[in-house]
Amino acid sequence: MQSATYNDAADVTTLEVAVNNAADAGPGQYAFLSFSGIGHPFSISHSDASRGILTFHIKAVGPYTRGIAKLAREGKLTLSLFIGPYGSLTVPLDNCSTIILVAGGIGITPLASILSFLADPSTKRHPLLRRVLLVWTMRGRGLLQVPKLTQQLADAQHQLGAACIQAEVQIFVTGRTKTEGREMTTEAPSALSSCEISGRPDFDSIFAAEKDAAIEKGGKNATLAAYICGPPPMMKASSVAASANNCVIHSEVFGF
């Protein structure tokens, strides 16, 4: 293992793992990692094929992942097993004119890899792609304090823009704040140059607006795809809105 960093605000451990098959990792894939006992599945957030490094972000939610956090905090985390990568996208990224990524909390991890893949100038071009929207919902701002993650998203947004693909990141912080319901103009504590909004996303309005805009630009041939990962209620609400607005859907469930 290359490095392990525990982030207290997010309760997330960021791992960089050196593997000899990093180049095989595709967008949205995952691997089984074990530090003790049975391996658990974690999405590959980022793949750096040139350095042979895969990045993972692991949220402490139960006994096993809390154990990972404790060892990382103490500088004692050792990876005993890596198996992967596994998984494939049920909706191919090619042939889409608009791609909407919907993440809830730590569900950002597979979507971060999709976003970076789309933005990577060295990967295959996506000739029809005109717009990418990331809607990331979180309870508090903890995840915005994971620099490697926010920097990755900001870099991808910038690279897409440089390739003339409109890229927008919308971050919805759903925990109650004084500014609920209106845009917060104070600087976000992250690398993201995006609009941070307090409150829940209105998926019906978001998907309807994306469909209308895609049809206006691309006519009847506009193709929209949604990639969704997060807690079940958010996945359900966004999937219903996505399918009502002609989106094909790939969803990733973090059930174990």
Ligand SMILES: Cc1cc2nc3c(=O)[nH]c(=O)nc-3n(C[C@H](O)[C@H](O)[C@H](O)COP(=O)(O)OP(=O)(O)OC[C@H]3O[C@@H](n4cnc5c(N)ncnc54)[C@H](O)[C@@H]3O)c2cc1C
């Ligand atoms: C494809 C995929 C990708 C994922 N990517 C990420 C990611 O990027 N980041 C992230 O933070 N999380 C991710 N997850 C979720 C992550 O795998 C779980 O949160 C984690 O394994 C559960 O941690 P825990 O500490 O609760 O585990 P445990 O302490 O092991 O407990 C988890 C629950 O599973 C039960 N359980 C334990 N062992 C088994 C077993 N062998 N079979 C069935 N049930 C068992 C336990 O009783 C408990 O209810 C992903 C999950 C999947 C399926």
